[in-house]
Amino acid sequence: MEQEHFALGGFPRAQGEAPSRGSIPLRTRRTEVGREVSQRDPAATVRPVVSATPAQLASVAVGRPVRGEFTYLVPEALAGNLAPGQRVLVPFGRGMALGFYLGPANAPVEGGVRLKPIQRVLEDSPSLPKDLIALLRFTAEHYRYPLGEVIRGALPPGLSTAVDEKEARPDIQFFVEALVTEVPPALARAPAQAAVLQYLLAVGGRAPLDEVTHAIPGARETLKKLATRKFVKWVEVTLQPGVREGLVQNRPDRLTPEQALAVKELQGAVDVGGFQPYLLHGVTGSGKTEVYLRAVEHTLARGLGSLVLVPEIALTPQLVGRFRSRFGGDVAVLHSGLKDRERLFHWQALRKGTVKIAVGVRSAVFAPVEHLGLIVVDEEHDPSFKQDEKLRYQARDLAVVRGKQASAVVVLGSATPSLETLQNTRSGRYKLIELKNRVDDRPMPTINLVDLRVERPREGQVTEEAPILSPQMLQAMEETVTKGQQVILFLNRRGHSTILLCEVCGLSLKCHDCDVCMTHHRSQNRVVCHYCGVAFPVPNACRECTGPLLKLGIGTERVEAEVLERMPHARVARLDRDSATSAEKLTELLASFARREIDVLVGTQMVAKGHDFPGVTLVCVVMADTSLAIPDFRAAERTFHLLTQVAGRAGRGKDPGRVLVQTYNPDAEPVRRMLAHDFDGFSKQELEWRKALAYPPFARMAAVRLEGEHPEQTAGVARFLGNLVGRHMPPASAGVRLLGPALAPIARIRGKTRWQLLLKAPTHAALAPLLARLEAALADVPNGVKVVIDVDPGAML
Numbered sequence: 001m002e003q004e005h006f007a008l009g010g011f012p013r014a015q016g017e018a019p020s021r022g023s024i025p026l027r028t029r030r031t032e033v034g035r036e037v038s039q040r041d042p043a044a045t046v047r048p049v050v051s052a053t054p055a056q057l058a059s060v061a062v063g064r065p066v067r068g069e070f071t072y073l074v075p076e077a078l079a080g081n082l083a084p085g086q087r088v089l090v091p092f093g094r095g096m097a098l099g100f101y102l103g104p105a106n107a108p109v110e111g112g113v114r115l116k117p118i119q120r121v122l123e124d125s126p127s128l129p130k131d132l133i134a135l136l137r138f139t140a141e142h143y144r145y146p147l148g149e150v151i152r153g154a155l156p157p158g159l160s161t162a163v164d165e166k167e168a169r170p171d172i173q174f175f176v177e178a179l180v181t182e183v184p185p186a187l188a189r190a191p192a193q194a195a196v197l198q199y200l201l202a203v204g205g206r207a208p209l210d211e212v213t214h215a216i217p218g219a220r221e222t223l224k225k226l227a228t229r230k231f232v233k234w235v236e237v238t239l240q241p242g243v244r245e246g247l248v249q250n251r252p253d254r255l256t257p258e259q260a261l262a263v264k265e266l267q268g269a270v271d272v273g274g275f276q277p278y279l280l281h282g283v284t285g286s287g288k289t290e291v292y293l294r295a296v297e298h299t300l301a302r303g304l305g306s307l308v309l310v311p312e313i314a315l316t317p318q319l320v321g322r323f324r325s326r327f328g329g330d331v332a333v334l335h336s337g338l339k340d341r342e343r344l345f346h347w348q349a350l351r352k353g354t355v356k357i358a359v360g361v362r363s364a365v366f367a368p369v370e371h372l373g374l375i376v377v378d379e380e381h382d383p384s385f386k387q388d389e390k391l392r393y394q395a396r397d398l399a400v401v402r403g404k405q406a407s408a409v410v411v412l413g414s415a416t417p418s419l420e421t422l423q424n425t426r427s428g429r430y431k432l433i434e435l436k437n438r439v440d441d442r443p444m445p446t447i448n449l450v451d452l453r454v455e456r457p458r459e460g461q462v463t464e465e466a467p468i469l470s471p472q473m474l475q476a477m478e479e480t481v482t483k484g485q486q487v488i489l490f491l492n493r494r495g496h497s498t499i500l501l502c503e504v505c506g507l508s509l510k511c512h513d514c515d516v517c518m519t520h521h522r523s524q525n526r527v528v529c530h531y532c533g534v535a536f537p538v539p540n541a542c543r544e545c546t547g548p549l550l551k552l553g554i555g556t557e558r559v560e561a562e563v564l565e566r567m568p569h570a571r572v573a574r575l576d577r578d579s580a581t582s583a584e585k586l587t588e589l590l591a592s593f594a595r596r597e598i599d600v601l602v603g604t605q606m607v608a609k610g611h612d613f614p615g616v617t618l619v620c621v622v623m624a625d626t627s628l629a630i631p632d633f634r635a636a637e638r639t640f641h642l643l644t645q646v647a648g649r650a651g652r653g654k655d656p657g658r659v660l661v662q663t664y665n666p667d668a669e670p671v672r673r674m675l676a677h678d679f680d681g682f683s684k685q686e687l688e689w690r691k692a693l694a695y696p697p698f699a700r701m702a703a704v705r706l707e708g709e710h711p712e713q714t715a716g717v718a719r720f721l722g723n724l725v726g727r728h729m730p731p732a733s734a735g736v737r738l739l740g741p742a743l744a745p746i747a748r749i750r751g752k753t754r755w756q757l758l759l760k761a762p763t764h765a766a767l768a769p770l771l772a773r774l775e776a777a778l779a780d781v782p783n784g785v786k787v788v789i790d791v792d793p794g795a796m797l
């Protein structure tokens with residue numbers, strides 16, 4: 001019905017605030033999944049009037065897509081027995097719902113509101129630690145997401161459903177332990193066994209069976225074979241904190257002077273207690289991880305908990321391995337591939353305080369670490385800390401909020417800190433610790449430029465055959481491989497050619513459903529849309545005029561082909577989402593490169609992550625320009641980070657490293673500064689620009705993103721929301737600005753039209769009332785249009 005209303009081009013009059021009815025939030029909210037709760041059915045209404053004293057009222061978050069907290073009566077039998085964080089069963093709508101008791105509620109402002117009682121308490125001791133309630137409340141409020149859903153998302157699956165199950169805890173876990181310290185030559189012809197053993201060695205020689213089989217599917221069978229050959233053994237472990245026998249210790253005897261200072265500062269802060277945020281700015285290879293490890297060690301020794309957030313565990317098994325080998329059973333590793341049972345087990349172990357260290361990806365920011373003393377966010381600049389679906393939170397930002405609430409020390413570490421964090425350091429909110437030198441006084445790599453405008457790989461027309469690698473680059477690669485050292489070749493685009501262009505009419509081949517060019521994947525002999533995944537055979541002529549198609553724009557597949565052709569003797573492999581299709585393949589590729597079975601590794605940003613391969617002495621950036629032109633105010637920053645990070649993979653062992661950068665834009669700021677290892681210069685310049693244009697970190701932003709089946713209807717809703725914001729704009733002095741509504745930079749994906757509104761303001765507080773209005777209005781948006789509010793957006797596409 002609503003839909004027809006909108007389809008006709010008419011839009012509802014502006015809605016004021018949703019009707020306020022005492023303390024019972026009746027506001028509706030359409031969620032992303034499109035479920036909806038009507039104005040009339042939520043919770044807590046229509047029952048005989050009961051007069052209640054405040055002490056008998058409970059504030060409950062309901063595990064449904066509805067905003068706000070709900071007020072319920074506390075039945076006499078439960079009075080005095082409720083503890084904040086307990087899971088409860090409450091009447092909701094026409095049925096029952098899982099709820100979370102948050103604390104006592106005030107009496108409704110309006111008299112005569114009829115309340116329903118809490119039906120049942122599902123557990124004796126609360127699943128949700130009291131400390132976490134404040135963080136979850138902040139999250140729901142800041143990112144405009146229903147509190148009950150936020151809580152359910154934070155809890156492990158066994159606890160986020162209304163099942164009244166008795167704790168079934170697998171206290172006993174199977175571990176596998178390596179009986180050798182390196183892969184024996186006997187396994188040369190058994191690559192699967194070698195890969196599993198290599199993984200085990202990489203993570204410290206011992207790991208839970210479930211973790212290995214997650215990383216390497218099918219590992220169970222392989223491990224049996226390894227056990228028969230006495231290369232590994234099974235260990236049944238009753239998980240007991242403090243038990244660390246059998247672990248491979250790799251604790252360096254001495255810290256570098258800079259590391260020692262950093263560790264002393266952090267340990268001192270943990271001793272003092274209280275909230276203290278730090279930026280640990282250490283160049284690549286300066287030994288930041290060892291600083292984290294020592295700080296965590298110290299925190300543990302004081303009986304306090306630590307939380308360590310890392311970007312992607314699958315890509316950096318080394319880092320997890322270092323924590324595991326240092327802390328054994330005292331560390332819970334939380335990654336996205338955990339089984340429900342394991343997630344529940346870790347949750348309860350942390351909750352009870354028997355395990356005091358959690359290492360995990362962004363969602364671990366909600367891990368129930370008790371008596372939190374220290375929070376570490378490694379590679380804090382990494383975009384993966386921002387979740388870009390459903391609850392769109394920034395885990396690094398929440399880590400700081402949590403640190404403040406828990407009075408903990410917070411360390412944000414990076415070689416290329418985000419400008420947000422840097423600005424917080426400049427303004428004095430965070431303290432700065434710097435590691436300016438690499439471990440063992442290893443030099444930073446030398447960086448040289450190849451100007452592609454001058455040094456064309458070969459003169460001639462632009463065709464599929466035109467070479468990509470300049471003579472300098474090829475020569476450097478040749479030299480490196482001859483010396484038995486390794487090369488990383490970086491290009492941030494996968495596929496073979498990224499544009500197929502008609503030579504006659506100039507039209508490029510685009511996806512039917514998306515506003516993007518199709519990428520040619522030669523190995524599959526198909527063209528693929530990287531946004532919706534649709535693929536079809538390579539057309540041999542232009543769709544419009546049947547003219548011949550030129551293959552332009554290079555991807556990693558083509559670079560790999562060229563290396564294979566020009567260096568036939570070299571062992572070449574490719575690391576991108578096409579080659580690393582499973583966790584198993586990814587682990588195998590990384591392990592094989594670490595074993596030096598690969599001379600040249602071609603890859604996307606997956607090769608730029610925090611890998612520590614001592615054999616790599618040459619890093620080649622095939623084209624520095626690819627991420628410069630993206631319509632995003634962070635394009636320059638992202639480019640600088642990527643280039644600096646990938647360059648940082650060179651020269652981490654005893655041999656010095658060098659970097660060669662091919663570019664058509666040698667004067668572009670990120671390229672120029674990266675060449676000079678000039679992080680300070682780059683960020684100073686970039687911060688000035690951001691300030692002049694009022695972008696973060698000098699402003700807070702929110703994006704309202706629309707996606708709809710019908711172009712006109714979607715445009716109509718965008719205009720409607722734009723008008724709504726316009727009408728409620730605070731005075732100009734508040735500095736709030738609306739950009740748009742406008743078509744999104746990628747105006748169509750999967751056949752849906754995309755629009756966006758961007759809001760900027762000096763503070764989040766200035767944005768919040770507008771966001772609340774927008775959110776209230778979403779109930780009136782027709783079903784055909786999906787609208788999400790993205791607070792502190794990451795990527796702008």
Ligand code: ADP
Nearest residue numbers: 252254255256284285286287288289290439612
């Ligand atoms: P970053 O994270 O800063 O890039 P890492 O923590 O990976 O650097 O350290 C780089 C390398 O130096 C690693 O192989 C690490 O084991 C080693 N390392 C770190 N600290 C020391 C130390 N004090 N003595 C010897 N080696 C160290």
Ligand code: ZN
Nearest residue numbers: 511514529532
């Ligand atoms: Zn598509």
